Amino acid sequence: MVKIKRALKYEADGFKSLIKSIHNIITAQNNKIISHDTVLPHIYKNDYEFPFETDILIIGSGVMGLSASYWLKYFARQDISVVIVEKDIDYSSSTSLLSMGGIRQQYSLEENIKMSLFGAHFIRNYASYFRLPLSNIEPPKISYNPQGYLMLASSEGVDQLHSNYLMQREYGCHTKLLSPANLKLKFPWLNIEGIELASYGLYNEGWFDAWELMMNFKTYGVFHGVKHIHGQLLGFESKTLGTYYDPITHQLLEFKRPNKAILNVKWGDGTIQRKKILFSKLINASGINAADVAQMLDIGSGEIGREIPLPVEPRQRYVYVINCPEGPILDCPFLIDKSGLALRRHDLHGNYLVLLSPQSEEFSEITNDAGTYFETNIRPILTQRIPCFKNLKVVKYWCGFYDYNFVDQNAIIGPHPYHTNVYMINGFSGHGLQHSPAAGRAIAEHIFHDDYVTLDLNCFKFERFSQKELVFDKHII
Ligand SMILES: Cc1cc2nc3c(=O)[nH]c(=O)nc-3n(C[C@H](O)[C@H](O)[C@H](O)COP(=O)(O)OP(=O)(O)OC[C@H]3O[C@@H](n4cnc5c(N)ncnc54)[C@H](O)[C@@H]3O)c2cc1C
DSSP: HHHHHHHHHHHHHHHHHHHHHHHHHHHHHTTTTOHHHHHOOOOSTTTTTSSOOEEEEEEOOOHHHHHHHHEEEEHHHHGGGGEEEEEEEOOOOGGGGGGGOEEEEOOSHHHHHHHHHHHHHHHHHHHHHHHOOOOOOOOOOOOEEEEOOOEEGGGGGHHHHHHHHHHHTTTTEEEEEOOOHHHHHHHHOOOOOTEEEEEOOOOOEOOOOOHHHHHHHHHHHHHHHEEEEEEEEEEEEEEEEEEEEEETTTEEEEEEEEEEEEEEEEEEOOOEEEEEEEEEEEEEEOOGGGGHHHHHTTTTSSSSSSSSOOOOEEEEEEEEEEETTSOOGGOOHHHHHHSEEEEEOSSSEEEEEEEESSSSSSGGGGHHHHOHHHHIIIIHHHHHOGGGGEEEEEEEEEEEEEEEEEETSSSSEEEEEESSEEEEEOOTTEEEEEEEHHHHHHHHHHHHHHSSSSOOOOOOOOOGGGGTTOOOOOOOO
């Protein structure tokens, strides 16, 4: 009887704390607070509360981990248990919060276009996707700002831009081509020197708030029972399931499947303790650390079935906030210059965000000299292309890391061919945020149906690296 009473009290406390967590997340989101006290729903206090086993374990609660958890719960509600482990609960180095928040349809690869189309649909209809059943809690906004991407091409890029345009139109994107004369007419402040053709997204492009999207994913997940752990993944234990016959070497090998994660867990009182969690399936959503997590599973060790490493590494990018009251403000599209320079409006007070991905690989080396990089590489391009920016001032900058797939710069989605209970959602190389709704849905579908249901993303499978079926998109920025 005492036990039942204690269990009921625990259940009631759990429910109260769940409601409080959701309230905290929403308040934090509305106030744009990025702090672990308010946004972490469960800081475990003791072993009694700690989830020692789960159906699905997700490593990383950036936008990919949160999206995957959202879709798992969207499809299965309480029928599946989901735990997310995150080492950096202030999100200080999470790529998701350091992005420019852009969404575009202007890609050259069919799957990227379709993922973006779904991303735009999802963002435009976020209120219905995030509505909590039997609750009067309104989903917080996502601050979507519709504004077309304007892609500029020199004579070398004209054919590519034109064929991208035809493909985008075929899939229902509202892309429009602009001749230099029409470009000047529409954007008179633009210097069109060296530009032979431009394409402009008339619908479903723009930017949104990454933090708001993430907190919506999180709120929905917490409401449906997703558990969050503040902890760092250290490694795995595997269970021997039998023997594996390798058809190439004709060897009989012990077949092991990872089923336990070893974590350093941070408890509510700040102490750290080593814990293990039993899982059935694992999702590697660890962003720039994805290859390290893969290595813990011997992926890339050269052993049979695990020869090829996960080709993801951090690539440094600076985002600058510049101020120039004479700039085009509301008339400013999300501009992608032929040099690769990206510019978008930040607010209505003459502030803009600028990013330039380096042409050479050397920039992957960490450099602390953001000021020199701006003056040498960005200011000349910017003031040449937009002469009214001649008095611009750099207000601040931040440094983020692309989760860069250094083989073909596209996402790696789906199960690993050897560790079939390990799913990857990695390597988005600068376009992950907008593809997170489609990527998370794809992972959840694959987990439930062993294949994709709504959008076939098989081209992003890990096996493409060994089967030499690389996928390139001519419009990766
Ligand atoms: C400067 C910049 C601009 C960008 N602009 C855009 C844009 O305009 N549009 C767009 O769509 N995309 C953009 N992106 C890309 C986009 O932000 C990323 O592709 C996306 O956010 C990746 O999300 P993620 O969840 O995989 O990674 P993250 O957000 O980095 O999340 C991974 C999480 O895993 C955690 N983790 C790692 N290892 C462990 C471990 N061992 N144990 C526990 N936790 C762990 C990390 O702490 C981290 O929080 C941009 C990126 C950058 C850097």
